[in-house]
Amino acid sequence: MKRIALWLLLLALLAAAAAYWLLSGRARDVTLVSARIGEAVELVYATGFVEAEHPVSVAARMTAPVRQVLAGEGDRIITGQPLILLDDEEQRHALQQARAQRRVAGQDERRILALYTRGWVTRAARDAAVAQADSARAAEASAAARLDQMVVRSGMNGIVLRRDVEPGDLAVPSRTLMTLGDPARIRITATVDERDVPRIHPGQPALMSSDAWPGRVLHGHVREVTPGGDPEQRAFRARIVTEDGSVLPLGLTLEVNIVTRRAIRALLVPTTAVESGHVWTVRDGRAHQHPVRTGTAGSRDIQILSGLSRDERVVKAPEGKLTEGMRVRVLR
Structure with missing residues (x-):
């Protein structure tokens, strides 16, 4: 047993010596x-996309089936241009009825006024006829306005960014039918990790690139950081504008590097x-x-x-x- 123990001790010493040579003696x-x-x-990395500076959501004021869609994605539009026609049969009938009632009330008004000038009717009768005629004219104007609301029009000059409606769909005031925007007025919205938000401030330079233009670097600066973040993504949005007013395709994705410090x-x-x-x-x-x-x-x-x-x-x-x-x- 003593001889075995001596051999084990000798082997342990040899192993230790070899380890020392490998770790300390070898360069x-x-x-x-x-x-x-x-x-x-020092940079903060983010991903962003190009969007319209002021995107406009188009919705109907009335609930009605869609009869015809007059503009598609990418079409240029101007202020007041019809975009969507809704089924207006009920409103047209209502307008016809209001016009007929206005004509009757107008005839009664003229007759009562003629009789009043001869002293054959009282002032109260005259006032009632005038009020009824005014009410009929207001009802006709209201029916005409409701009929006009069956045509959904553009409120700006620009293009159709997105179309979410087809003929036969039911338009309701809470549903977005189209999204409009001006391609000449754009911004880049970058998603920034919440850990990096304290380092980002308006005015900081931003360098942007896209796979669409290999080797090209776009220069811009941070205009604002949204005060509210997305708790699910744990991120905030930084709004960036380009320095040279470059016209970029709406929806283009970009790699964004925001310069937070420079020496x-x-x-x-x-x-x-x-x-x-x-x-x-x-x-x-x-x-x-x-x-x-x-x-x-x-x-x-x-x-x-x-x-x-x-x-x-x-x-x-x-x-x-x-x-x-x-x-x-x-x-x-």
């Missing part, structure tokens, strides 16, 4: 980069070089840890505010594998 390969001066930009002459190192508030340098073949204070962070570079000087070389990607004093080999 780890690293790549060094120099800290440089450049522009540090013009900043000391930069790759973001991969910073670990838990420190960087690694190499001296005499050994790794040494240096605490640093960081500032603006981008997708590739991060600003160093203190703890490092220009042109000082740091390990590009320590990846959590270095320890103080570890032997390293610098790759060329």
